[in-house]
Amino acid sequence: MIMPEDLKSLQREFSGAKPRELLEHFMKIHGSRIALASSLGAEDQALTHMMLGIDPGAVIFFIDTGRLHQETYDTAAKTMKRYGMRYQVFFPDNKRVEEMTGAHGPNLFYESVALRETCCQVRKVEPLERALSNMDAWVTGLRREQSPARAGLEVIEWDPARKMVKLNPLASWSNEELWSYIREHAVPYNSLHDRNFPSIGCAPCTRAIGEGEDTRAGRWWWEDSGEKECGLHVKSQETDDRGGSI
Numbered sequence: 001m002i003m004p005e006d007l008k009s010l011q012r013e014f015s016g017a018k019p020r021e022l023l024e025h026f027m028k029i030h031g032s033r034i035a036l037a038s039s040l041g042a043e044d045q046a047l048t049h050m051m052l053g054i055d056p057g058a059v060i061f062f063i064d065t066g067r068l069h070q071e072t073y074d075t076a077a078k079t080m081k082r083y084g085m086r087y088q089v090f091f092p093d094n095k096r097v098e099e100m101t102g103a104h105g106p107n108l109f110y111e112s113v114a115l116r117e118t119c120c121q122v123r124k125v126e127p128l129e130r131a132l133s134n135m136d137a138w139v140t141g142l143r144r145e146q147s148p149a150r151a152g153l154e155v156i157e158w159d160p161a162r163k164m165v166k167l168n169p170l171a172s173w174s175n176e177e178l179w180s181y182i183r184e185h186a187v188p189y190n191s192l193h194d195r196n197f198p199s200i201g202c203a204p205c206t207r208a209i210g211e212g213e214d215t216r217a218g219r220w221w222w223e224d225s226g227e228k229e230c231g232l233h234v235k236s237q238e239t240d241d242r243g244g245s246i
């Protein structure tokens with residue numbers, strides 16, 4: 001099992017590696033204990049294509065928050081058909097959803113940042129913790145270009161909250177590289193991307209963006225700008241006592 005102190009040398013070793021090379025290496029080490037947490041967005045669709053090309057039984061899951069767009073479910077369905085694969089699907093705890101909705105209403109996320117974070121915690125973060133509870137490593141589609149908050153992203157990171165390796169194989173990819181990969185391999189993708197939704201989350205919390213807007217401007221658009229994260233991606237420590245960026 002990879003430990004935080006291994007990170008620096010791994011980061012050096014894989015600094016120029018292609019996403020597929022990185023995935024091959026870690027999928028060989030971890031087998032069924034490494035999973036792609038898919039949002040069914042473009043980046044995760046590219047990673048789905050790569051991982052299933054390496055291992056048709058690769059573990060890929062998505063979290064069904066109960067508030068996704070129909071187009072996102074359609075993406076899951078067409079991906080299953082194209083690759084003959086099955087997702088692991090994780091739902092929020094129904095008791096917690098009942099209590100939250102009963103106390104604050106179905107649209108609580110518009111009321112305050114605190115209630116929006118509560119909703120993300122119940123519908124996304126807790127199911128993610130369950131999904132990762134039997135894993136040693138996870139894979140995400142984060143890219144540096146997506147937002148200023150992600151500019152310092154490493155390809156290999158230590159997830160301090162889950163105490164496991166987190167791979168961001170597409171960290172250095174530009175939007176152009178991503179879409180040329182999708183077109184070249186005819187990867188199925190969410191049709192909302194063709195309607196100016198570069199980043200897709202839950203339906204009530206995502207809108208199309210306008211000309212010149214940041215790619216994540218359509219997420220929780222009613223909130224003031226800021227880091228706009230939902231708690232899935234806990235920042236690594238800048239440095240530890242070994243000087244590592246973990």
Ligand code: SF4
Nearest residue numbers: 109119120123202205
């Ligand atoms: S994105 Fe919106 S609907 Fe989805 S979990 Fe977060 S607050 Fe709730």
